[in-house]
Amino acid sequence: MRFVYFNLMPWTEGNETTEDWPVANKRYDPVRGTDVYREYLDNMAYAEECGFDFVGCNEHHMSPFGLQANPTIIAGAITQRTKRVGLAVTGCLVPLLNPIRVAEEYAMLDVISGGRLLAGLLRGIPHEYVAYNVPPDESHGRLIEAVELIKKAWTEPEPFGWEGEFYQFRAVSIWPRPRQQPHPPIVMSGQSPSSARIAAEQRAILGQVLIHDVAAAREHIRIYKEHAESLGWQPSSDHIMIGATCCVADTWDEAKRLMSEGRRYFADVLSGGLRTAQRIVLQKTRYYEDGYGSKFRDIRQAVQQPIEKVIDAGLVLCGTPKMVVEQLKRLHREYGHGIMQINMKVGNIPLAAVTRGMTLFKEEILPEVRGL
Amino acid sequence: MADDIVTFEQKTASLPAGTVRYHVAGTGRPVIYLHAAGGVRLSQPLHALARHFTIYVPVFPGFDGTAPLPGIATIGDLAALVAQFADRVIAQKCDLMGHSFGGHVAAWCAVLHPDRIDQLVLQCAAGFRPPGPPPQGDPMSLLFAHPERLRPEDKEALGHAAANREVAQRYRGGIAMDEALLARLGEINALTLILQGTQDRMIGPDSARLLKSRIARSHLIYVYDAGHVIEIDQPQRFLSVVGDFLGRGEGFLVNWGHGVSGVFVARGPE
Numbered sequence: 001m002r003f004v005y006f007n008l009m010p011w012t013e014g015n016e017t018t019e020d021w022p023v024a025n026k027r028y029d030p031v032r033g034t035d036v037y038r039e040y041l042d043n044m045a046y047a048e049e050c051g052f053d054f055v056g057c058n059e060h061h062m063s064p065f066g067l068q069a070n071p072t073i074i075a076g077a078i079t080q081r082t083k084r085v086g087l088a089v090t091g092c093l094v095p096l097l098n099p100i101r102v103a104e105e106y107a108m109l110d111v112i113s114g115g116r117l118l119a120g121l122l123r124g125i126p127h128e129y130v131a132y133n134v135p136p137d138e139s140h141g142r143l144i145e146a147v148e149l150i151k152k153a154w155t156e157p158e159p160f161g162w163e164g165e166f167y168q169f170r171a172v173s174i175w176p177r178p179r180q181q182p183h184p185p186i187v188m189s190g191q192s193p194s195s196a197r198i199a200a201e202q203r204a205i206l207g208q209v210l211i212h213d214v215a216a217a218r219e220h221i222r223i224y225k226e227h228a229e230s231l232g233w234q235p236s237s238d239h240i241m242i243g244a245t246c247c248v249a250d251t252w253d254e255a256k257r258l259m260s261e262g263r264r265y266f267a268d269v270l271s272g273g274l275r276t277a278q279r280i281v282l283q284k285t286r287y288y289e290d291g292y293g294s295k296f297r298d299i300r301q302a303v304q305q306p307i308e309k310v311i312d313a314g315l316v317l318c319g320t321p322k323m324v325v326e327q328l329k330r331l332h333r334e335y336g337h338g339i340m341q342i343n344m345k346v347g348n349i350p351l352a353a354v355t356r357g358m359t360l361f362k363e364e365i366l367p368e369v370r371g372l
Numbered sequence: 373m374a375d376d377i378v379t380f381e382q383k384t385a386s387l388p389a390g391t392v393r394y395h396v397a398g399t400g401r402p403v404i405y406l407h408a409a410g411g412v413r414l415s416q417p418l419h420a421l422a423r424h425f426t427i428y429v430p431v432f433p434g435f436d437g438t439a440p441l442p443g444i445a446t447i448g449d450l451a452a453l454v455a456q457f458a459d460r461v462i463a464q465k466c467d468l469m470g471h472s473f474g475g476h477v478a479a480w481c482a483v484l485h486p487d488r489i490d491q492l493v494l495q496c497a498a499g500f501r502p503p504g505p506p507p508q509g510d511p512m513s514l515l516f517a518h519p520e521r522l523r524p525e526d527k528e529a530l531g532h533a534a535a536n537r538e539v540a541q542r543y544r545g546g547i548a549m550d551e552a553l554l555a556r557l558g559e560i561n562a563l564t565l566i567l568q569g570t571q572d573r574m575i576g577p578d579s580a581r582l583l584k585s586r587i588a589r590s591h592l593i594y595v596y597d598a599g600h601v602i603e604i605d606q607p608q609r610f611l612s613v614v615g616d617f618l619g620r621g622e623g624f625l626v627n628w629g630h631g632v633s634g635v636f637v638a639r640g641p642e
Binding site: 148152157160163167171 | 581606
């Protein structure tokens with residue numbers, strides 16, 4: 001199994017209050033921000049030393065929830081601090097962006113990094129559509145067309161134009177083109193049945209990094225595999241990426257304390273503001289045509305459950321190294337996945353504790369689970 | 373798409389090679405449209421284009437129940453016939469569009485009679501199929517990504533399609549890859565628009581890439597979610613690109629925004 005070390009880069013410098021989205025940026029301190037970015041980038045670069053296969057980053061807008069408005073900038077910085085580790089960019093949110101720009105930035109990253117890119121082509125979470133003023137009802141249509149166009153931009157040997165429903169370009173020939181041929185591997189979100197089918201159609205890695213229900217996640221994998229087979233191809237375990245938050249500490253009490261507090265901060269402070277915009281999008285649009293939206297609204301309740309319960313449910317990794325090894329083995333039995341994304345900077349867990357967890361991961365967990 | 377004010381008339385032209393039936397509609401700069409192997413289909417976007425251009429659609433001899441002409445037996449002969457048509461009926465340099473089989477003829481015409489041709493549009497042009505078995509399957513699914521978009525009159529045109537395709541096969545002489553034309557594509561100096569549907573199961577993107585790589589002043593546009601008959605699958609997208617290209621020439625590359633009224637402004641001098 002290969003492992004992704006993911007960092008959402010939350011802003012945890014502020015007070016305990018939460019505000020409605022978009023959160024007023026007067027709360028952001030750009031001078032302290034310079035240090036925060038450096039600390040986060042150092043932390044992500046350390047993942048290479050710890051034996052992780054990828055460093056992960058993603059895209060969010062207008063909130064202390066995550067400070068990566070453009071994850072390719074973060075990935076670009078990572079290329080200069082690392083030598084071998086892959087770059088799992090589980091953004092960009094392509095329906096919000098110019099697809100040609102996405103193709104170009106990913107090609108740049110792939111060339112600069114020597115072919116280390118895992119290119120996420122994601123739809124995003126609902127409130128981002130308010131941020132970039134894109135109709136949520138068009139999210140699936142834009143995603144599918146943009147992915148087709150991006151793949152063309154990466155692979156087409158001759159200059160070409162594109163006349164589509166959402167995108168029109170009369171002349172495209174990106175420089176550079178990607179180093180990995182025919183193009184970098186793609187990861188797409190598969191957290192609803194319709195998304196799982198789209199991922200299969202695009203021959204993308206199926207990513208489920210925010211799981212609230214193991215049975216539902218397994219069902220998405222089943223739909224993805226079945227749909228892929230009907231289209232004439234067979235996904236392997238390397239086509240399944242699963243994500244979870246993770247806290248590893250020297251003792252169970254310490255891990256439990258850190259994770260409980262981190263989750264509370266994530267739910268109450270970081271995510272609070274998002275919920276209003278999220279709710280409006282989900283109630284007023286057809287963002288989730290297959291009824292997945294009702295599950296999405298349960299996130300806060302899930303986060304507020306006791307830590308033991310969510311560990312038992314297979315939703316969170318937490319404990320001593322030995323405990324987390326068993327939890328990872330259990331997840332592998334559930335999903336049969338080949339890529340595991342781990343998010344250790346949960347809410348306001350201090351970076352020093354995260355770094356300790358990464359070291360424990362390297363020394364005591366990875367040797368036990370690498371062969372899964 | 374307001375196409376209700378345009379009606380195609382059917383006429384005949386006396387050419388040196390014999391009499392040729394054609395359809396014509398519209399006013400403005402002349403454009404010859406060469407039909408596919410299935411025969412003439414006066415599609416919705418052709419009607420829309422006829423609001424701004426004079427669209428001539430000659431019927432290749434032997435198609436749609438017309439008589440074959442002696443001495444017109446090959447694709448090259450058809451290209452010569454198109455040149456005669458341009459001389460006699462239009463009598464000025466004109467734009468030339470061809471779909472599939474018609475694209476094959478149009479490309480030959482641009483090679484052999486460059487003085488007659490101004491701009492060239494090749495929609496899913498035939499004649500450059502790479503080695504390998506021809507596409508298999510139900511003709512409707514090979515031709516259309518959206519067969520449900522066929523209007524009753526489009527379906528009527530399909531009635532002659534099987535017989536027409538046999539006629540086309542005789543002209544082609546069973547050649548899938550026209551090496552002779554391939555060798556001469558570099559001679560085409562006309563500003564050329566190459567259209568390819570992203571879902572075309574009849575002729576794959578390799579053909580379009582080949583044309584793009586050999587024709588110096590060419591632009592390849594993929595029309596998203598269109599099969600082999602872009603005019604039917606995506607009429608608005610077809611009209612937008614082709615209208616812009618015919619109306620603006622090289623200026624079609626530029627996004628003119630909403631300030632310019634429509635796509636059909638006059639083409640400037642070269």
